[in-house]
Amino acid sequence: DTGVSQNPRHKITKRGQNVTFRCDPISEHNRLYWYRQTLGQGPEFLTYFQNEAQLEKSRLLSDRFSAERPKGSFSTLEIQRTEQGDSAMYLCASSLARGGGYLTPDTQYFGPGTRLTVL
């Protein structure tokens, strides 16, 4: 399977604990995105990388959240001191940026997500 993969698929943790999620993008894709989705809402943008550089980070993202993409391949998203409000589906998506601007839109392909439950 050459799609986007995410691990773990489910995570249950207690409030105050740290959690880390992993995303493996489609192999040739140079862009990687993280989103959070709660029930009845669309995906909410968190951050994105082009290769190993983190180019954009949502102002909604508190300093408890950090993401890395150390070698421009897989990425990790860490949440420190989890809160019950962090319970959500965390989605990763990847894309191939071709540099043609809007003429070659950044079509993102999503992974299956990691469902986080904070007790």
Add this chain to the structure above:
Amino acid sequence: QKEVEQNSGPLSVPEGAIASLNCTYSDRGSQSFFWYRQYSGKSPELIMFIYSNGDKEDGRFTAQLNKASQYVSLLIRDSQPSDSATYLCAVSNFNKFYFGSGTKLNVKP
């Protein structure tokens, strides 16, 4: 004001009918527009994108864009029960991506 607005639905149509889904956006600088389908408990999957005013057709799907009115729509012809899902509109402006909350579509056999 949200960046992308969609009617949450549900929108119910009979099998074989045309389903019309609508989306408005607030950022006039938005460049690219996407429609995703999301089945319950699954992740979004891309249906199609559009970036210029007018219509773009792909099989049973037609996306329509009107930048002056900041309006995007998706038409699904010959709707099938398997089209029952939540349809997400997404808008991008260079490095920023915004999704609407989605419209739930029910296609009744």
